[in-house]
Amino acid sequence: MQVISADRHDFVEVFAGLGPMHFRRLVRAVERAGGRELVVGRPGRPWSLSLQDRVLLVAMYYRTNLTMRQLAPLFGISSAAVGRVIDRHSPWLALQPRRRRPKRNDVLIADGTLVPTRDRTVAAPSRNYRYSTNLQVVIKADTRLVFAVGHPVPGNCNDCIAFGTSGAEAACGQAFVVADGGYRGTTAIIPLRRKPGQQQLLPWQEAHNASHRRMRARVEHVFARMKTWKILRDCRRRGHGVFWATSAVAHMHNLAYGWSL
Template structure:
């Protein structure tokens, strides 16, 4: 079977991954450090069908285009089962690595949740987008718009204030000031001022604070919109932990694309 897409053809890398060749090479190096060269644990004596660069390209293409495994197989010149093995083995290796330095009181972070439609109803629920989705919490830095953590997916009918703690993303906040929208009441995060009972409007100084709050918080909305350019977050066919590593892979690639 002839291979159509290869990492050797650098003009195709950005088309199928959203990363420039230099950024893609950094992704390959990260996978190599995580053990991407090792053979599969189930059949350790069986060699991979593709070199490491092409295996990383396959997983990145899968996240970017959301093509099915049957569609990817002829593009990479391998069998459907080989595509499945590569995605299952290397997908988690592309995921965003935990940050070594905990955020301090000098850091400003922004958090928001996004709905990721998925077919796995064991981790999804019918939500406000009228589809079975998961609630994925994303934490970014206010200054750089880089993603520093992705929470564990929860059913899409969970509200954000519950998902903040249940997804485990609260542990990634450290001592930083964290900005959020009004859905995070009771979490201790910095949320907009709200009218009290009997108030028709907020005092002018609170309106000014809310306007400044919205301008900063919009940055996480921009990040979520850019992450949805990787179409696996528009309709994720993976099950179980696959939804988490898909969102984490996209976060990693978003950071590489944003970092230049």
């Protein structure tokens, strides 16, 4: 017996973190991305759940971080079927790459966040005292929406290295990228530093750094909102699952704020 269904709007808002209109947009985006691989009329054994219920299952998994054994009775399917739904649909919920590269006058903000991960192949002991992976996230400065998510690198990797190796720097193109002081040696604009022998910064340099900090705070606010999806507090996915989970959370974060990049 199925307990939770996408037909109930109150279930969608509580367990997916999206309003009914935003959830319908997510379902349409998944249908466009997955195409015939996810629809009911595809060849082979049919899905026991409708497409919107499958999307709700994956969104609920990311939102609550419940185990597959806990999700199975709520949707009236087996735990193995829950695993198949999550594995098959996760890439389609992810934030899709932008077709157009950012322009020169676009302003982006980049920063990295540590996601505790069970998979030791993409994680390492980090400053949060857990095995974590470093995920680079780039947002648009004007809309505060996620623009791109880099591929995971071990959590002990510095941001200046992770920014390039994760593919986040390449996704930014020729746009202006604002970042903190950990991005020295990259194309990002970082705060001004004192030169050797300089006791303190000049007044105009202090003013520049103050405005720089206010702008960089926007990406910290985005991290706080994204981590209301509890999968980013303890990710049990392996391999590319960490990347798909973070990209899907970024996609749902953008939809929750009523914007479409």
